[in-house]
Amino acid sequence: MPLDRPMRADAVRNRRKILDAAQEQISEHGPDVGMDEIAKAAGVAVGTLYRHFPTKTDLLAAVISEYVAEVADDAEASLARAHDGATAVDEVVGFLDRVVESSAHAHAIKAAAKSLGVEGHGDQSDEARAGAALADLIALGQQVGDIRPEVTVDDFYLLMATTPTDQPAQVRRRWLALVLPGITTQA
Structure with a gap:
């Protein structure tokens, strides 16, 4: 069989x-x-x-894997919309906002995974897809001058590590409003 x-x-x-x-x-x-x-x-x-x-570790790894795949799908959809005429900066900001909110909802999952020692989900292809789409999206925004030229995908990962996912929605919105001037050139 x-x-x-x-x-x-x-x-x-x-x-x-x-x-x-x-x-x-x-x-x-x-x-x-x-x-x-x-x-x-x-x-x-x-x-x-x-x-x-x-095991519960296997279950949590699968849940996290799905979350990463959803983020990758979202990044690719944002890039596709930018190629179809949406402004890259609006797509970057929208993507960041959606990831912040989905991360807040996945906060307990990530905490549970960390407590069980779940390091990753094995397959890194979704992380690579997300990173590649985000890099292209950032480059599109930089080409038209809407995203600061020094911004990188690693900067987005750094920002995501500081997201107040355990705080209420109004705090997350305030966090986003505070970080956007460091990413974009728009006032």
């Missing part, structure tokens, strides 16, 4: 329900939520959860 055969449709649905429930349960109840509670919230048997994710 081949080990790399595609998952059955019900297995795909169950995996999706488990990942969604894990994100919701950990966000609402913190990193100590049990696998039993996650399985119950997903509407699957505990054995089904463990077939997909043998």
Whole structure:
């Protein structure tokens, strides 16, 4: 029997329900939520959860991997809109705002992953996709003079490391308003 055969449709649905429930349960109840509670919230048997994710670390790594893929998709969509006529600076600001908000919602997930020693999610291709799209988007903004010439992708990663994800939305909006003058040339 081949080990790399595609998952059955019900297995795909169950995996999706488990990942969604894990994100919701950990966000609402913190990193100590049990696998039993996650399985119950997903509407699957505990054995089904463990077939997909043998450990909580495996489950959190998969949730984080999905988050990184979503960020990469967003960066590529922002770049595509800039190529289609949107201003690059507006796309950079919008992307940054969306990442700040999604990071705030994923804050508990990241804390849980850190407490369990989840270093990464294995596959770095989504991180590379996000970085490449963001680099191109920054370059487009720099070409027209809307983004400071010294700004790099690493600067965005540095900024993201300082995002007040554990603070209320108004604090996150204030943080964004404070950092934008360091990125853009617009007043």
